[in-house]
Amino acid sequence: MRPSHSAQLNDQGNQHFSRGFYTEAYQCYVKALEADRKSGDQRAMVATLGNLGNICAVSGQREQANNYYQEVLVLQKLLGDDRGISSTLANLGNLHVDAGEWERGRAYYLEALDIMNLYKDDRAKAVLLSDLGLVAKETKEFDQALEYYSQSITLMNRVGNHAGQADVYKMLARMYLAWNRLDDAMACANTSLAIAERLRDELRMGGAWYTLAGCHEASGHDEEAARLLHRVIRVDRKYGLPKLEENSQRLAKIQQRLAEKTQTNS
Template structure:
């Protein structure tokens, strides 16, 4: 929830964790819960409450003689004091935490301390010390391969150089930070880099460049806002669906409790009747009657409990679907949109400038490929989510399969051309089949896309289609990297594996899962023949029944 920006929900769960830990006297977990809650309070600007939580966590971690958590608390307290406008106190606490980290040999956190201390010295206008600390952090971040930390160092050096009126150095540092930020699509840092460059241009009197940098800054800030709005919308939808299911569960539990009270009441009446009734025959009739009623009520109670169990399973499925969708959107889709933004930024920057020579056709081709991948990912995501929720409908109709194959080849012709791949068609007749058009097109599209993705440049991809004994056979053969027997078995059993293509193309791991599910819906069969470094053949056999 914190990564999604839902800080209130994050605090809610950390409070629950703290309550359980205190009830069971889990001291280490108490310290972690307090510290994590403090981080959220710091993010939303409640610095006093964050300081209180950090100090409580520090007392617990010291009582446990836990140097790792104690040093983390000291560093958090120091950065919090700095943001509260008390940099001297912050400096003391961060230095204490860093000394403990040095004893522990935690290079990553030591380099983070250098950056924290540099921020504090910058606020104290001791720029030379700040520069020294950032230069000490850079080689450590490079060795640990932490691009996020490198960006913070370069942008920090750029900001200091700006305040020292060393504008050329400030621009150089800002550009280095921007270069890394673009590589990892770190939109927030890109916006910060353009803000620094805008302020430098203003100081130098280059107002035209300042305007352009301000436009870039606004563009990326709008992207951050759109991303936050999308996350908030998904969070609202998830909350609504969860509340509906929770409300239904509560109603069923209330009804179940009422039925249990009814069973108890009738049991009491039953026993009382045994005492009162003196006639053996009448007593026997009453016993049989109440036993039958009791059994019926118990059956109804079991049915309601079964409904509650099904609702809980449905809620778990909704949670899993939401988590998978968030992961794909946060990583794969965000990366492609970042690439598109970068391409648009380049085109915007060179528009009207005849002095700049650039291969616009190649750039537009890359933009088109990125957009095609985004569309393919969204379509697969839509089909997959419908399958997960049981909302996918099967609508068979008379379909001309040759047309579907031609459409798919046309769709991926540009991608194949970029990798110098050749399509060979092995189709000798016009083939029609009573099947679901959308599902068949999804099967063909994903198999052809995978063949392109995992083929080496300059290879050949064979696409075949035939019909025999009332069954259609569609196959795709490539000369790519292939798969081992273990990987082929995982695809058949689990529906897919996730790995990058020969040109580092991304994949979400849903394509083959959709192929397998849609083939099963058509009562068909997926056959995989593959050998490592020699290529693969994916064959789908579907019966054509009325």
């Protein structure tokens, strides 16, 4: 059976999205939505509106993303799509968390979790629990954050999401760093790095090195922090990551401290 015009346009949009061509992706999704509104196909409309919400979210158009997600939510409730509803609620939570609106983000996440508990999707639940852990960490509720992160790691291990485990151990390390538990932070960052190395995932290795650099800097080990930041910067440069300049400036400050220390000791 030949895909509908909307499905073809969404597929084209997804291809543009995956390459970072957000304007082109948005244009495809808008055309797909026009086709959906003409056909009246609500399920197709849900997919298209979700894609529009996602593209607006990553492009920083929060209000527009919110409007698309809210429209998706109305349709999903009409269709009785609990799995879809929980996903959209999580997306709405992400919008508010990205803006630092921790309590509003938490409210959406908890609503999504309530629905998610009605059906078994450990993979999605593991990600949602890590999101709740981040909110708890940012609001200084470290014990609660630890509980959420631990549950997330257990579920990710169950479903074989090793990349996700690496991410959560990195998040745990950052939580312990904020909690001033440096030994625990270092242990979690090293666990994240070990998983990333097994996966041969350079981007996640870079994230773990960055976190380890923070641990060493907080411990006063500037030489080791500088060595790790050199690695981070190589990854930044190789993949064209946005924090290249910021990380380069941070490395320069550490190197300046090391030079001043050498002069003082000489």
